Amino acid sequence: MYSQGLIGADSATTETEEFLAKFQARIDREEKIEPNDAMPAGYRKTLVRQIGQHAHSEIVGMLPEGNWITRAPSLRRKAALLAKVQDEGGHGLYLYSAAETLGVTREQMTEELLSGKAKYSSIFNYPTPTWADIGTIGWLVDGAAIMNQIPLCRCSYGPYARAMIRVCKEESFHQRQGYEAVMKLCQGTEEQKQMAQDAFNRWWWPSLMMFGPHDADSSHSEQSMKWKIKRFSNDELRQKFIDATVPQAEYLGLTVPDPDLKWNPEKNNGKGGYDHGEIDWDEFWRVVKGHGQMNRDRIKARNKAWDEGAWVRDAALAHAEKRAARQQKQAAE
Amino acid sequence: MSKETPLWEVFIRPRNGLSHKHCGSLHAADEIMALNAARDTYTRRGEGLSIWVVPSKAIFASDPDQIEENFEPGVDKVYRHPTFYEIPEEVGHM
Ligand SMILES: [Fe+2]
Ligand SMILES: [Fe+2]
Ligand SMILES: [Fe+2]
Numbered sequence: 001m002y003s004q005g006l007i008g009a010d011s012a013t014t015e016t017e018e019f020l021a022k023f024q025a026r027i028d029r030e031e032k033i034e035p036n037d038a039m040p041a042g043y044r045k046t047l048v049r050q051i052g053q054h055a056h057s058e059i060v061g062m063l064p065e066g067n068w069i070t071r072a073p074s075l076r077r078k079a080a081l082l083a084k085v086q087d088e089g090g091h092g093l094y095l096y097s098a099a100e101t102l103g104v105t106r107e108q109m110t111e112e113l114l115s116g117k118a119k120y121s122s123i124f125n126y127p128t129p130t131w132a133d134i135g136t137i138g139w140l141v142d143g144a145a146i147m148n149q150i151p152l153c154r155c156s157y158g159p160y161a162r163a164m165i166r167v168c169k170e171e172s173f174h175q176r177q178g179y180e181a182v183m184k185l186c187q188g189t190e191e192q193k194q195m196a197q198d199a200f201n202r203w204w205w206p207s208l209m210m211f212g213p214h215d216a217d218s219s220h221s222e223q224s225m226k227w228k229i230k231r232f233s234n235d236e237l238r239q240k241f242i243d244a245t246v247p248q249a250e251y252l253g254l255t256v257p258d259p260d261l262k263w264n265p266e267k268n269n270g271k272g273g274y275d276h277g278e279i280d281w282d283e284f285w286r287v288v289k290g291h292g293q294m295n296r297d298r299i300k301a302r303n304k305a306w307d308e309g310a311w312v313r314d315a316a317l318a319h320a321e322k323r324a325a326r327q328q329k330q331a332a333e
Numbered sequence: 334m335s336k337e338t339p340l341w342e343v344f345i346r347p348r349n350g351l352s353h354k355h356c357g358s359l360h361a362a363d364e365i366m367a368l369n370a371a372r373d374t375y376t377r378r379g380e381g382l383s384i385w386v387v388p389s390k391a392i393f394a395s396d397p398d399q400i401e402e403n404f405e406p407g408v409d410k411v412y413r414h415p416t417f418y419e420i421p422e423e424v425g426h427m
Contacts, residue, residue: 003364032350083413176418248424
């Protein structure tokens with residue numbers, strides 16, 4: 001039998017029409033593609049980019065919320081927030097590992113994040129000035145992430161799909177703790193309610209932008225759909241999110257900051273859904289290109305953590321070397 | 334006996350899309366013979382689509398005496414579970 005290493009096996013493919021057709025046929029049969037399988041270079045590249053960006057988003061996403069751990073208003077909220085931020089770190093790890101099965105190294109990915117070359121979800125470039133932001137992030141941002149991530153559990157690339165199943169299992173608590181925190185504010189004093197409305201106003205539009213540009217302007221979408229990396233278009237997912245979230249806001253007595261939002265009974269093939277106002281894509285691109293309020297801060301924080309962790313990594317390696325040397329010596333005696 | 338034949342742990346992917354699952358071990362001189370033996374031993378009745386073999390000595394396990402200190406802390410943190418949070422039914426599934 002022929003054997004292969006798991007990572008770093010020769011991944012070069014000659015992409016004849018026959019090869020591409022065979023690959024597509026596997027995808028069409030809903031077969032999962034695994035690390036050792038031959039795959040078009042474009043498929044690999046798309047996944048490395050997407051999974052890497054996703055992993056970075058989980059890690060950078062720890063920052064806006066981490067900002068409030070020490071100031072959470074009760075032990076209950078603090079425990080929940082701590083657990084959530086810890087989960088996000090884990091999500092980053094699951095995803096980096098999935099990307100590594102495609103031959104990219106963790107060092108490469110880390111380097112790209114720290115140098116500012118790699119992208120991550122723009123939502124994390126918005127600040128979290130009040131406690132209400134934390135609840136709102138759980139509710140809206142994790143809510144939007146769940147909408148995006150549930151179809152990724154059926155992604156054609158096996159390691160990514162399996163990582164997403166794990167992630168999705170953990171996300172439900174994130175959204176629920178957020179909604180509960182916002183609900184408590186909405187049941188509180190006039191000031192607390194105002195705080196919740198203010199956070200909602202600031203996060204609503206950026207949350208809608210999380211689904212990416214409109215389908216017509218989305219450059220990679222079509223091929224990703226064909227390869228079943230993506231299962232729904234950006235606009236489809238955005239619509240699902242809006243339809244699920246508006247009633248949740250209404251229940252809290254919050255006003256959606258969109259004067260054009262209105263129920264349209266014809267939408268979704270007669271099931272009904274919400275029409276919404278124009279998204280400010282200039283703002284979206286501004287933040288993507290690095291000019292959001294917090295872009296520089298986030299990268300700075302990651303670099304600081306990396307630099308200040310250097311001695312820990314070095315010490316761990318030195319310790320491991322010493323231990324290995326001791327064991328070798330003992331074995332020789 | 335003079336020389337020992339190395340021990341290998343065998344992992345099988347039972348079906349498309351699933352991860353490899355540990356199913357047993359075997360002795361073989363190298364990874365190629367280990368894969369052959371694993372195929373002949375563990376996949377005679379359609380048990381799988383892919384095999385991994387890992388030298389047993391490359392596997393490090395947690396200490397069974399530390400079950401409590403390792404895993405108990407994950408049990409009593411109820412706030413890590415979605416059901417800990419009260420969400421009114423009216424707002425739909427979350
Ligand atoms: Fe996450
Ligand atoms: Fe996520
Ligand atoms: Fe989350």
